[in-house]
Amino acid sequence: MEFSIALLKGDGIGPEIVDSAVAVLEKTAAKFGHRFSFTPYLIGGCAIDETGIPLPPETIEGCLASDSVLLGAVGGPKWDDQPGNNRPEKALLGIRSALGLYTNLRPAKLYPALRSASPLKDEVIGKGFDIMIVRELTGGIYFGDRGYREGRYGQEAFDTEAYSVTEIERIGRAAFESAMKRSRRVCSIDKANVLESSRLWRKTMHELSGKYPEVQYSDMFVDNAAMQLVRDPGQFDVIVTSNMFGDILSDEASQITGSIGMLASASLGETTRGMYEPIHGSAPDIAGQNKANPIATILSGAMMLRYSFGLSAEADAIESAVDTVLSAGWRTADILGSTDGTPLTCTEMTEKIIEVL
Ligand code: NAD
Numbered sequence: 001m002e003f004s005i006a007l008l009k010g011d012g013i014g015p016e017i018v019d020s021a022v023a024v025l026e027k028t029a030a031k032f033g034h035r036f037s038f039t040p041y042l043i044g045g046c047a048i049d050e051t052g053i054p055l056p057p058e059t060i061e062g063c064l065a066s067d068s069v070l071l072g073a074v075g076g077p078k079w080d081d082q083p084g085n086n087r088p089e090k091a092l093l094g095i096r097s098a099l100g101l102y103t104n105l106r107p108a109k110l111y112p113a114l115r116s117a118s119p120l121k122d123e124v125i126g127k128g129f130d131i132m133i134v135r136e137l138t139g140g141i142y143f144g145d146r147g148y149r150e151g152r153y154g155q156e157a158f159d160t161e162a163y164s165v166t167e168i169e170r171i172g173r174a175a176f177e178s179a180m181k182r183s184r185r186v187c188s189i190d191k192a193n194v195l196e197s198s199r200l201w202r203k204t205m206h207e208l209s210g211k212y213p214e215v216q217y218s219d220m221f222v223d224n225a226a227m228q229l230v231r232d233p234g235q236f237d238v239i240v241t242s243n244m245f246g247d248i249l250s251d252e253a254s255q256i257t258g259s260i261g262m263l264a265s266a267s268l269g270e271t272t273r274g275m276y277e278p279i280h281g282s283a284p285d286i287a288g289q290n291k292a293n294p295i296a297t298i299l300s301g302a303m304m305l306r307y308s309f310g311l312s313a314e315a316d317a318i319e320s321a322v323d324t325v326l327s328a329g330w331r332t333a334d335i336l337g338s339t340d341g342t343p344l345t346c347t348e349m350t351e352k353i354i355e356v357l
Contacts (some may be wrong), residue, residue, distance in 0.1 A: 001275040012076050021298045023291055027354045040172060041062040093143070095275065111262070134178060135243060140163060182216065264279070
C-alpha cells in the first residue's frame with residue numbers, strides 16, 4: 001500500500017526524533033511491502049524564524065493533502081519573548097483545529113522491563129498498568145471566550161469552559177469504542193460537584209453509557225482521579241475527560257510510567273487522517289546532542305500505522321521490536337537506572353530497533 005506522511009519536525013529534539021521514526025517506518029515499509037512518502041513542513045519556532053508565524057498556511061495545506069501527519073515537538077527559550085498569539089505552542093492548537101482533530105489518545109503503559117524507572121512503590125504498581133487516556137482536544141477552556149475586564153478587585157483576566165452535548169458525545173463514543181477493544185472499562189472524569197459544564201458532561205456520558213452495555217462505566221471527580229492514579233493506577237482501563245483535565249492527568253500518568261520519552265499519542269477526528277506525536281516537548285536542554293529517547297516518536301509512528309492506515313500487524317511489529325530492545329537491557333540516558341551501564345544515543349537506539357525489525 002502507498003501512504004503520504006507530512007512531517008512536522010519542529011524545534012529542539014524534534015528533528016532528531018522524527019528522523020528516527022522515519023527510519024523505523026521506512027524499514028517497516030520495506031519489510032511489509034508498502035511505500036511511505038514523507039514531506040516536511042515548518043511548524044513552531046523554526047516556522048517563526050522562516051516566515052514570522054508558527055503555523056504557515058502551506059503547513060496546513062500540506063497536512064490536509066497528506067494521508068497522515070507525524071509531529072516532533074515545538075518551542076524553546078529562543079521564542080519565549082513572542083507574544084501569546086504567536087508562540088510556537090499556539091501552532092499545536094491551530095493545526096489540531098485545522099485538521100478537525102478532537103480526540104486525543106494517550107496510552108500510559110508500564111513496560112515490565114522499566115518497572116524500576118517508575119517513581120511508584122512496587123506494591124502500588126502491583127501487576128502493572130496499561131491506561132488509555134482519551135482527552136477532548138478542540139473544546140473547553142483552551143478554546144473558550146477569554147479576555148480582560150474590570151472585576152471586583154480591578155482589572156482581571158478570564159477564560160471560559162464550555163462544552164456542548166455534541167462535543168461530549170463524540171469524545172465519549174471514541175472512549176467507549178476504544179474500551180471495546182481493550183478491557184471494556186471506561187471512567188469519565190469531571191468536576192460535576194462544582195462546574196455546570198461538568199454536570200452536562202456527566203449527564204451526557206451516563207446517557208451514552210447506556211448504548212454500550214458491555215462496557216463497565218464509572219465516573220470520578222478530577223481531584224480524586226489525580227490521587228487514584230498514584231494510589232492504584234491498575235484500576236483504570238480507559239479514562240475519558242475534557243481538554244484541560246486530560247492535559248494535566250495525562251502528564252501525571254506519563255510520569256508514573258517512568259519516562260516521558262516513551263509515550264506516544266494520536267489525535268484523531270472524523271477522517272482516517274490523524275496527527276501522531278510524542279507527549280513530551282522539545283527538550284531544549286538536550287537538543288542537538290543525540291541524547292533524546294526516540295521511542296515515543298517511533299511508537300507514535302506505530303499508532304499511525306494502526307489507527308490511520310489500518311496496518312495492525314506492522315504496528316505490532318514495531319511495538320514488539322521496542323519491547324525486545326528494552327527487555328535486552330538497551331537504554332537511552334533518560335531510562336537508564338544507576339547500574340545499567342552506558343546509555344545508547346538516539347541514533348544507536350533507533351538502529352537497535354531497526355535491527356530487531
Ligand atoms: P519537555 O518535555 O521538553 O522536557 C522535560 C524534561 O524531559 C527535560 O529534562 C527533557 O530533557 C526531558 N525529555 C523530554 N523528552 C525527552 C526524550 N525524548 N528523551 C529524553 N529526555 C526527554 O518539557 P519542557 O521542558 O517543559 O518544555 C520544553 C519546550 O517544549 C517548551 O517550549 C514547551 O512549551 C514545549 N512543549 C512542546 C510540546 C509539544 O510540542 N507537543 C509539549 C510540551 C512542551
